[in-house]
Structures are given as C-alpha cells and as structure tokens.
Amino acid sequence: MLTVKEIYKEYDALPLLNGLSFEVAQGELVCLLGSSGSGKSTMLRIIAGLEEPASGRIFWNGQDITQLPAHQRGFGLMFQDYALFPHKSVAENIAFGLRMAHTPKEEIDQIVRQSLESIRMLSFSDRPVTELSGGEQQRVALARALAPDPRLLMLDEPLGALDHNLRTELINELRQRLHASQKPVIYVTHDQEEAFALADRLLLLHEGRLIQEGSPEEVFRRPANAWVASFLGLGNLIPAARAKNGQIETEIGTLALPTSSCPETLHQGEQFSLLLRPEDAQLGLPAQENALSIQAQVLDCIFFRDYFRIEVTIKDQSLIIYSQQAFQPGKEIFVHWSEEDILCLPN
Amino acid sequence: MKRSKITTWLFWLIPLVFLAVFFYQPLLNIFRLVFSDRFNQGWQFFSLETLLRPLLFTLWQAFLSTVLTLVIGLPAAYLFAKFDFPGRKGLRALSLLPFILPTVVVATAFNTLLGPRGWLNLILMDLFNLSNPPLSLLNSLPGILLAHVFYNTSIVIRLVENSLTRLNPHFEEAARALGANPWRVFREVSLPLLMPSILSATLLVFLFDFTSFGVVLMLGGPQYATLEVEIYNQAMNRFNLPMASLLSIIQLAVTLLITSLQNRISTPRYGKAALSAESKTRVKAKTRLEKLYVAVSVILLLILFVAPILSLVSRSLITMEAERGERGEIETGFTLRYYTELFQNRSGSVFYANPLAAIRNSLVFSLLTMLIASALGLLSAYALAGSGRLTRFLEPLFMLPLGASAVILGLGFLISFNRAVWVGGHFPILIPIAHSLIALPFVVRTILPAIRSIPASLREAAQSMGANPWRVFREVDLPILLRAIIVSLAFSFTISLGEFGASSFLSSAQTPTIPTLIFRYISLPGALNYGQALAMSTLLLITSTAGSLLIEKIRFPGEELF
CATH class of the missing domain: 3.40.50.300 (P-loop containing nucleotide triphosphate hydrolases)
Incomplete structure (x- = not known):
C-alpha cells in the first residue's frame, strides 16, 4: 500500500x-x-x-x-x-x-x-x-x-x-x-x-x-465546492447569498432554503454558488413551492445528440438547459429547478 | 543525488583543466609577452607601417573576397533552391566539397592551375611557343581571391539555400494575393526574411577570409601577407615573438568583433514562423531566361569547383619534365611515380623528413586527436547540456576557444612550452593537443544537439524500470549518441589530418606532417618534389572527401556545423 x-x-x-x-x-x-x-x-x-x-x-x-x-x-x-x-x-x-x-x-x-x-x-x-x-x-x-x-x-x-x-x-x-x-x-x-x-x-x-x-x-x-462543479462542467453556477428571512437570494430569483442541500454552515450573508444542472431543468411553472423558477429569453438552440441544448438569458445571466423540445431564439419560456435538484456549493 | 553532483563537477573539471592549460595559458602568455620588457626589444626591429600594412591588407582582401563570394554564391544558392535540373544533386555535393578541404590542398590545387608549373601557363606556353610562363597569378591578389571564392562559396550556398527552401511559401502567396507584383514580393517579403541568413553568411565568409592563413601563405608570396601570415613570418622567420604576439592580439580583437556581430545577427528575429519545416518543391526551368540562368550558372560553378580539383589530380599523374634542364622537348606522359616515390624511404632512417615519415606522423597525430577531441567533446557536451547555474556561469569559458585561430594557438604553444622539460625542445606531443583544441568545437556542436535530443523521459523510463545511472547511460544515451560520436571521430580525424596553421609552428623538420611537408615540397625546385607535393595533396583530398562523405551520410539531418 x-x-x-x-x-x-x-x-x-x-x-x-x-x-x-x-x-x-x-x-x-x-x-x-x-x-x-x-x-x-x-x-x-x-x-x-x-x-x-x-x-x-x-x-x-x-x-x-x-x-x-x-x-x-x-x-x-x-x-x-x-x-x-x-x-x-x-x-x-x-x-x-x-x-x-x-x-x-x-x-x-x-x-x-x-x-x-x-x-x-x-x-x-x-x-x-x-x-x-x-x-x-x-x-x-x-x-x-x-x-x-x-x-x-x-x-x-x-x-x-x-x-x-x-x-x-x-x-x-x-x-x-x-x-x-x-x-x-x-x-x-x-x-x-x-x-x-x-x-x-x-x-x-x-x-x-x-x-x-x-x-x-x-x-x-456531490461536488465539494463551486470549483469542482465548474472544473467538471456540471452545469450553471449562480452566485447566491442567504437572505435574512432564511431564503436564498440570487441574481435571477429568490427561493426558499432547500434544507436538504444547503448545510447550515453557510452563514447568513455568506456568498456561495447554486449549481443548476442543465439536465435537471424543467419547462413550465413549478407545481410545488420550493423551487427556483425563472422566466427567461431563448438566445440560442442547438440540436445535440438526442436533446436540444438551449441557451437562455435572464437579467444578464446566461444559463444552459437541456430540453426535448426546440424553441425559436427570442421566445420567452418558463424554466424551474426543483429543490432536490439544487446544490449549494461553497466558493 | 549527491553522486550525480560529483559527476557533474567532473564533467566540467576535466575539459576545463585541459582548456586552462592548453588554451588559456598560451593565450595569456601571448598577452604577457606584449606587455613585458622583451617587447621593447622586438619593437626596435619593427615599425608602425609594418603593423598597419598586414592589417589593412587583411581587411582589404577579406572585403574583396567576400564581395566576390557573394556575387557567385547568392545566384548559386538561388539556383539550388529553386530549380530542378539534371545533375543537381551531384553539383550541389561538389559545391559543398571545398569547405572541408585542407588549405594546403586548395593552395596546391590552385598552384597546379595558375602557377608557373600549372596548366594555364603550360597551355599558353605550348600554344604561343613561349619559353617562360606568361601569367604570374601565383604571387598575386587575384590568386588569393580566387582560392577564397572557391573555399567560401559553399558557406553562402549552404546558409542561404537553406532559408530559401524553407521560406514559408504562404508569405509570398499572401503578398501576391494582396496585390504585390513579383518584384515587390521579393523586396518587401522574401528579401527581409532572407536578410538574416545572407548577413550571417556574409560575416562568416568575411571572418574566414580575414583569418585565412595557408592559402595566403602559399599563394600570396612574400609581398602579400595577412595578419596570420605576418604572425608566422615574425615568429618563424624573424624569431620576433613579441611582435608576433602583438599581431595576434590585433587579430584576436578583430575576430572577436566579427564573431559578436555575427552572433547578434544570426539570432532569428522572426522566430520559427518564417521558416517552414518542409522544403518547397523545385521546378524545372521553363522560360528562356530561366533556362539561360540555369545553364550559365551550372557551367560557371562547374568550372569554379571542378577545375582546381581536376587540375590537381591530373597534374599529380602526369609528368612534365620541361622545367628541369635545358631540354627543349617537353616529356609528357602518365605516371604513378610521384605516388610510389612517397613510400620509398630513401634515407633509410625513420626520422628523416621524408613523405613516409610525414604520413606516419599525420596518421598517429590524427588518431590521437580523434581520441582526445572526442573524449573531451563528450564530457564538455554533457557539461553544457545541463541547465543549472553552473552551466550558465561556465559556458562562456567553453565557447571562447571556438573563435581561436590555429596560428595564434601555434604561437601560444611555441611561447608557453618552449622550455618545458617534457617537450624536450620538440613539439610532436603538442601537435595532437593543438589539433584537439581546433576540433573540439566541431565535436561539441555535433554531440550537444544529440544529447539535447534525448527526451528526459527516456532516461526516467529506464530508471523507473530499475536501471542505475551507469546502465541508463549505456542503454539509453550511448546507443542514441553513437552516430554523433562516430561523426565526431571522423571529424576530428579529418581536421587533424589536414590541419596546417598550428602544425606549421609546431612540427619540426624531424617531425613533419603531410600538410607541412606539402608546404615545404611545393616551394622546392625539381619536378619530383613538386609532383610528390601534388601526390600528397591528392591523397589528402581523397581522405578528406571520404571523411566528409561519411560525416554527411551518418550525421543527423538538419544540423549546421558552422
């Protein structure tokens, strides 16, 4: 050994x-x-x-x-x-x-x-x-x-x-x-x-x-931190911070704290990142409450093997999502990630 | 780790000690002599004019030779780079041959062409029924210039043709696509990219012409003396060592100046981008102008390169006893007598200065040189291949001898070891040592790139599979370096065999080498002496050619040796 x-x-x-x-x-x-x-x-x-x-x-x-x-x-x-x-x-x-x-x-x-x-x-x-x-x-x-x-x-x-x-x-x-x-x-x-x-x-x-x-x-x-997620190309990394009311604030929206994913160690006000995997993105409005839901504009749509790789933009943030469905650039769409699919990662 | 450090030090130490004793010490002694009391004694027999005259003449003839060499060499480089024609390869090999020929061979070859006993005069005498040779080209400037052109055209061809063929064609094509006519393409794209190699070749040719010794000594006669010839005259004929030393210092200063200029120029300005790895394809001459260009160039080059060599070989095989007595009839005919005579020991003594002794001496010296230079070169190359602080600090000490002139080396030996007990008044031991110093740079330049070409991972792979340092050297380094080592052996052998500058100082009448004996015999009267000088020159010509063919055959492609 x-x-x-x-x-x-x-x-x-x-x-x-x-x-x-x-x-x-x-x-x-x-x-x-x-x-x-x-x-x-x-x-x-x-x-x-x-x-x-x-x-x-x-x-x-x-x-x-x-x-x-x-x-x-x-x-x-x-x-x-x-x-x-x-x-x-x-x-x-x-x-x-x-x-x-x-x-x-x-x-x-x-x-x-x-x-x-x-x-x-x-x-x-x-x-x-x-x-x-x-x-x-x-x-x-x-x-x-x-x-x-x-x-x-x-x-x-x-x-x-x-x-x-x-x-x-x-x-x-x-x-x-x-x-x-x-x-x-x-x-x-x-x-x-x-x-x-x-x-x-x-x-x-x-x-x-x-x-x-x-x-x-x-x-x-479970990547250990934002660097790992970015190095492995696991998905969209959104800067985030915990707000006073226990919710997580990001530049693209606010969501109630997903207790399963975000450890309590992430103190109030501390900067961290949310990992939003493209393959976990769901189209339409969420059924449950604990989800990150956005309305974004389609920038680009590329066919890739058996799905479409769609680049959407919201408030100057660009996100990648995978979808079975194609969209015209310029179209406004609703996308959301369920609580269990979101990871909070230290920077 | 510790042991490897000790070995590194040993790699440095052995060549450094050798250089200190046999290069730096003699050089220092030359300087010391100039600043000693003995210098004033020497100065009494000297004047400023006798100092300036050789310097100015050296510069003047070097300038003329360089211009002439470029006039012939640049079109020749263009010919070889651009055109495909029958016999191209052969002519190219022939044009590169002079560079490796010993100076005495070139000098005797031109003697047989232009001299009073040479073909040109013999033909003219025969044609016009003259009793005296009509042309006296031998002790003249044109003779020297011609020999220099013969010698150095190969440098221009090698350097300029190389960058011409490797010039990335995309540059010219891009310029043409941008609307430049052929002349503008040449002036604004090709020429600036070629300029470094042309300048580099020019300075190198100038340097070789400036330091020319054997050719000038044998073709220039008494009134044309370059600095090196004057050093020889002062030291060997007038025994004015202080004055010879002063001339040496002047010579060294100018040489250093040219070399540093050359180093600055030859560092590539445009990086590798300008030169592509693969060479362009050559085309057949199509237009009438191109055909004329090819035809005229080929004929001129053939005359320049073939005539002296052919003249030497033929003259060594044909007897012409006209000059011997008053017999008006010229007896001509094919003969091998000059050759067979070389191997007759007429005096019955091994120490007599006969050709046989010279051949034997030269072979012994060459073998010794081969071993010393290759062993030292291998150690030096390993020392220089390192990248540590030690290397950066000590590297200049190794590089300085590269510019050392053989004549100055000979003079330095003469001054330094004159009274050394172990030499006993004779210098035969010193000859292979001097030759080794002259061959060392070539050996280092052959072996160093080969060492650097071995990827570190090869040694590490061997190490990780259980090979100790000695096994790593034997199994990895040695087989890969073998070619370079053989080239080094061949190089140092041929260099030693034809070396004249240092030998002319160190070989006594009892211990002649082939080149020094050729020098002595060619100036002696009598057809047999002349013929024997030519026969020995021809033998040298053959061995040098064979040596360089071997070197060309086995060395790694793409390495430039000067």
Missing part, C-alpha cells in the same frame, strides 16, 4: 504541491485529476523517485522510501510521450525492465511473448518502435511498464497524445488491462471523461491541494 504524507514542493519559488496526502490500496485504481499546473505530474514523479519533495514522506507498506533512488523502487511508470527507446525494437523495449532485474534470458523471452500476445502484437516483435502508430505505441508502452511486474503502476496522461476517437476506443481496453493486472494504479489525467471511466477513486487536485476525493459517482453527485 502506498502512503503519501504531507508532500510539499516548489517550482521557481512558487508553491506547486501544498501538503498533499493520500493513500492507494492494493488493487485500487486512483485517478489524479486536475488541470495543467495543478501539480499532478510532479506528484507522480515524486512517487516514482524522479524528483525529491521539499518536505513530506512517501511510504510503501509502512516503509519510508522517500530517499530511495528511482531504479530501486520497483514502480512502473508510463509516460505521456511513452518514452519508448527509439534505438530498440518492440521486444527489446518490453524486455528492458526484465533485463535490469537480471531475469534469466528464457524467462524474459517468454514474458515478452506473452505480453505481446496479450496486446495482439506478437508479429510486431522485431519492428522498430518508431514505425508504430500512436495506438500501437501506447499498447507497447503499457506492456513495457507491466512486464517487470511492478509493485505499483503509474500512468501519466497515457492517452494524452492520441486523437479523440482512438482515445475513446482505448479507454475500455486500458480499463480491462489495468483491472486484470490487479495492481495498485495511479492514473494522472486532465481529462474527466477518462478519469470517470477508469477510476475506482478520484483525487481532484487544484493548485497543489487535494480538493475532493471519492468515487466518480460521489464526486459527480
């Missing part, structure tokens, strides 16, 4: 990692999700031993490995650019880690063979890696990282160099292979689609801090 404790790191005198702590259990796939500059790749490099933290410690099964050189850690690492050795063939690349571990020659050959078979690339064995397509390189890079049977596997944006179609195609394959390996995996990405499809547990990083951790579903259903 990997334990990361209070890791700090600076880059160009600016804090990059601000006391990051987390754990990765046996067989667990953890995704470090964050925008570029959030420090996620640096965190990975510190775990791999390629960089030293300014302070903090890394433990493996309780043993402090912070000072252990990278080549003695036995952690597999797959790079975004794959870092396949251009002067070695496909088989030689996969065999590299095994050779470093002084595995007997016959055993190496056998493992390389199995590994190539599992990615259906046995016939590529002697090809130079420079002749492989992006997807093939990705497969070989993963096979190379897995071949020496690492104690922990880390992947740094492994699909980042591929185009969108190939990426969706490879996510499923990657998911199956990673789960089949039964290894603890740390997967770094800025792409939430990847993260949500792969992760057992998500760690959301922002400015070197852990903002939220949980299963994809938990994170999706």
Whole structure:
C-alpha cells in the first residue's frame, strides 16, 4: 500500500504541491485529476523517485522510501510521450525492465511473448518502435511498464497524445488491462471523461491541494465546492447569498432554503454558488413551492445528440438547459429547478 | 543525488583543466609577452607601417573576397533552391566539397592551375611557343581571391539555400494575393526574411577570409601577407615573438568583433514562423531566361569547383619534365611515380623528413586527436547540456576557444612550452593537443544537439524500470549518441589530418606532417618534389572527401556545423 504524507514542493519559488496526502490500496485504481499546473505530474514523479519533495514522506507498506533512488523502487511508470527507446525494437523495449532485474534470458523471452500476445502484437516483435502508430505505441508502452511486474503502476496522461476517437476506443481496453493486472494504479489525467471511466477513486487536485476525493459517482453527485462543479462542467453556477428571512437570494430569483442541500454552515450573508444542472431543468411553472423558477429569453438552440441544448438569458445571466423540445431564439419560456435538484456549493 | 553532483563537477573539471592549460595559458602568455620588457626589444626591429600594412591588407582582401563570394554564391544558392535540373544533386555535393578541404590542398590545387608549373601557363606556353610562363597569378591578389571564392562559396550556398527552401511559401502567396507584383514580393517579403541568413553568411565568409592563413601563405608570396601570415613570418622567420604576439592580439580583437556581430545577427528575429519545416518543391526551368540562368550558372560553378580539383589530380599523374634542364622537348606522359616515390624511404632512417615519415606522423597525430577531441567533446557536451547555474556561469569559458585561430594557438604553444622539460625542445606531443583544441568545437556542436535530443523521459523510463545511472547511460544515451560520436571521430580525424596553421609552428623538420611537408615540397625546385607535393595533396583530398562523405551520410539531418 502506498502512503503519501504531507508532500510539499516548489517550482521557481512558487508553491506547486501544498501538503498533499493520500493513500492507494492494493488493487485500487486512483485517478489524479486536475488541470495543467495543478501539480499532478510532479506528484507522480515524486512517487516514482524522479524528483525529491521539499518536505513530506512517501511510504510503501509502512516503509519510508522517500530517499530511495528511482531504479530501486520497483514502480512502473508510463509516460505521456511513452518514452519508448527509439534505438530498440518492440521486444527489446518490453524486455528492458526484465533485463535490469537480471531475469534469466528464457524467462524474459517468454514474458515478452506473452505480453505481446496479450496486446495482439506478437508479429510486431522485431519492428522498430518508431514505425508504430500512436495506438500501437501506447499498447507497447503499457506492456513495457507491466512486464517487470511492478509493485505499483503509474500512468501519466497515457492517452494524452492520441486523437479523440482512438482515445475513446482505448479507454475500455486500458480499463480491462489495468483491472486484470490487479495492481495498485495511479492514473494522472486532465481529462474527466477518462478519469470517470477508469477510476475506482478520484483525487481532484487544484493548485497543489487535494480538493475532493471519492468515487466518480460521489464526486459527480456531490461536488465539494463551486470549483469542482465548474472544473467538471456540471452545469450553471449562480452566485447566491442567504437572505435574512432564511431564503436564498440570487441574481435571477429568490427561493426558499432547500434544507436538504444547503448545510447550515453557510452563514447568513455568506456568498456561495447554486449549481443548476442543465439536465435537471424543467419547462413550465413549478407545481410545488420550493423551487427556483425563472422566466427567461431563448438566445440560442442547438440540436445535440438526442436533446436540444438551449441557451437562455435572464437579467444578464446566461444559463444552459437541456430540453426535448426546440424553441425559436427570442421566445420567452418558463424554466424551474426543483429543490432536490439544487446544490449549494461553497466558493 | 549527491553522486550525480560529483559527476557533474567532473564533467566540467576535466575539459576545463585541459582548456586552462592548453588554451588559456598560451593565450595569456601571448598577452604577457606584449606587455613585458622583451617587447621593447622586438619593437626596435619593427615599425608602425609594418603593423598597419598586414592589417589593412587583411581587411582589404577579406572585403574583396567576400564581395566576390557573394556575387557567385547568392545566384548559386538561388539556383539550388529553386530549380530542378539534371545533375543537381551531384553539383550541389561538389559545391559543398571545398569547405572541408585542407588549405594546403586548395593552395596546391590552385598552384597546379595558375602557377608557373600549372596548366594555364603550360597551355599558353605550348600554344604561343613561349619559353617562360606568361601569367604570374601565383604571387598575386587575384590568386588569393580566387582560392577564397572557391573555399567560401559553399558557406553562402549552404546558409542561404537553406532559408530559401524553407521560406514559408504562404508569405509570398499572401503578398501576391494582396496585390504585390513579383518584384515587390521579393523586396518587401522574401528579401527581409532572407536578410538574416545572407548577413550571417556574409560575416562568416568575411571572418574566414580575414583569418585565412595557408592559402595566403602559399599563394600570396612574400609581398602579400595577412595578419596570420605576418604572425608566422615574425615568429618563424624573424624569431620576433613579441611582435608576433602583438599581431595576434590585433587579430584576436578583430575576430572577436566579427564573431559578436555575427552572433547578434544570426539570432532569428522572426522566430520559427518564417521558416517552414518542409522544403518547397523545385521546378524545372521553363522560360528562356530561366533556362539561360540555369545553364550559365551550372557551367560557371562547374568550372569554379571542378577545375582546381581536376587540375590537381591530373597534374599529380602526369609528368612534365620541361622545367628541369635545358631540354627543349617537353616529356609528357602518365605516371604513378610521384605516388610510389612517397613510400620509398630513401634515407633509410625513420626520422628523416621524408613523405613516409610525414604520413606516419599525420596518421598517429590524427588518431590521437580523434581520441582526445572526442573524449573531451563528450564530457564538455554533457557539461553544457545541463541547465543549472553552473552551466550558465561556465559556458562562456567553453565557447571562447571556438573563435581561436590555429596560428595564434601555434604561437601560444611555441611561447608557453618552449622550455618545458617534457617537450624536450620538440613539439610532436603538442601537435595532437593543438589539433584537439581546433576540433573540439566541431565535436561539441555535433554531440550537444544529440544529447539535447534525448527526451528526459527516456532516461526516467529506464530508471523507473530499475536501471542505475551507469546502465541508463549505456542503454539509453550511448546507443542514441553513437552516430554523433562516430561523426565526431571522423571529424576530428579529418581536421587533424589536414590541419596546417598550428602544425606549421609546431612540427619540426624531424617531425613533419603531410600538410607541412606539402608546404615545404611545393616551394622546392625539381619536378619530383613538386609532383610528390601534388601526390600528397591528392591523397589528402581523397581522405578528406571520404571523411566528409561519411560525416554527411551518418550525421543527423538538419544540423549546421558552422
């Protein structure tokens, strides 16, 4: 089990990692999700031993490995650019880690063979890696990282160099292979689609801090704050404050406090945000009282897969809603969100 | 972490110590000599006029040579960039050949073309039945200029053709779409974008013409001396080391000025946007004017580049005994005697200054240079590839020797190690060291980009798979650098084999190198001496060509070496 404790790191005198702590259990796939500059790749490099933290410690099964050189850690690492050795063939690349571990020659050959078979690339064995397509390189890079049977596997944006179609195609394959390996995996990405499809547990990083951790579903259903909701693109975020009468005031309307969603900790007068998901928007006037109801003008209406993505405007605020029904721009419509669909999020 | 810091220091330390002892110390001694008492003794045999004359002549001939080189080089660059014609590749390779030729080879080649025993005079004598050579181009300014043009046109072609072909065609197309006629397109778009490379080529050519030594020494005769030749004369013929030192300082100052100017200009002003990665396609000449342009350029270039080389090779294979005695009849015929004679040890002693000894010396020196320069270059390149504060601080110390002139190096060695016990009055040990210093910049420039081309992730991947630092170097760096290292070996070997400037100071009569012996033999009377000089030059020509072909073949494409 990997334990990361209070890791700090600076880059160009600016804090990059601000006391990051987390754990990765046996067989667990953890995704470090964050925008570029959030420090996620640096965190990975510190775990791999390629960089030293300014302070903090890394433990493996309780043993402090912070000072252990990278080549003695036995952690597999797959790079975004794959870092396949251009002067070695496909088989030689996969065999590299095994050779470093002084595995007997016959055993190496056998493992390389199995590994190539599992990615259906046995016939590529002697090809130079420079002749492989992006997807093939990705497969070989993963096979190379897995071949020496690492104690922990880390992947740094492994699909980042591929185009969108190939990426969706490879996510499923990657998911199956990673789960089949039964290894603890740390997967770094800025792409939430990847993260949500792969992760057992998500760690959301922002400015070197852990903002939220949980299963994809938990994170999706209950984002910890407005930043998470905005980063994940969960929907419209409306600035809001609690008024004296216990109601919530926003620029687009007032609603009675939904007790289920807004914690009492949001003090009177405090600024926070309401999350209004486009898919929860209902047309027409609300039947019950505890709802946020608005009358807005349609700005734009775009057909998107099996619904219409409608941009409406009210009091200089622009909102996105999804609807089965199309509307002409300029038309005034009624939209409301029920109390249980509204989330209050700290800023 | 700590161990890697020690290795970093070692990377710096070894080349730095070498440079301190063999570059900075000699340079310092040259300066010290000028400001010492001995300088006044030297000054008594000197005057301001003898100081200014070589300086002014150096500048004047460099100016003329540069203008002439541009006049030929720019149209040639345009020819190679724009047009496709039969034999284009061959002619281009041929036009780049002179750059790698040793100065003695070029000088002897022009001797066989223009000299009193050269083809031009022999043909004229035969045609008009003259008893004396009618043209005296040898000890004249035109001879020097021609050789310089032959030498440096390749630089203009390389630099300007490169930016011409890579000039993003969209700029010209955009200008045309905006209503500019072809002339306006050229003046307002193409020319400004090409100007940095043209200026850069101009200054580089000027620098090479300014520091020209072997060509001027062998083609200029006594009355035409550039600064470097005058340094040689003062040091080797008049034994006036203080004066030679003063001239060296002047030479260094001007060289530094030109180099700093060149550095300022060659920093790209427009970024990568102006140059596209892929090259434009060339077209066949269509209009009559274009066809004429191609035909005339090709013929002129062929004459310029083929004539001297062909003349050298043919003259080394044909005996002409006319000049020997009063025999009026010229005996001509094909012969290999000049070559076979090279390998005869007539004196029976290995130490006698015969061609055989020179060949043996040159090979030994070249092999040593190859090893020293490549090893030092590899260490220096690793030191320079770092990005720490140490690198930024020490980098200039490595870059300064790049502008070092071989002649000044030779003089510095002469002054510094004159009485050193370990040299014992002779300098053979110092020759490969001097050659290594001359080859070092080329080696660094070959290896450094290769080191920088290795993505950090390759080393990190190896590390994460369990490779210790030494294994990482052996498994990742070394195989990737192999090509660059082979190129460096070939480079330093060929540079050493043809090096003349420093060798002319350091090789004694007992330890000649091929170039110094060529220099000695070509000025001696007698057809056999002349022929042997030509035979040795031809052999040098062949090895240099082979070396550069090897280098061209295996080096990474897209690297410029000067």
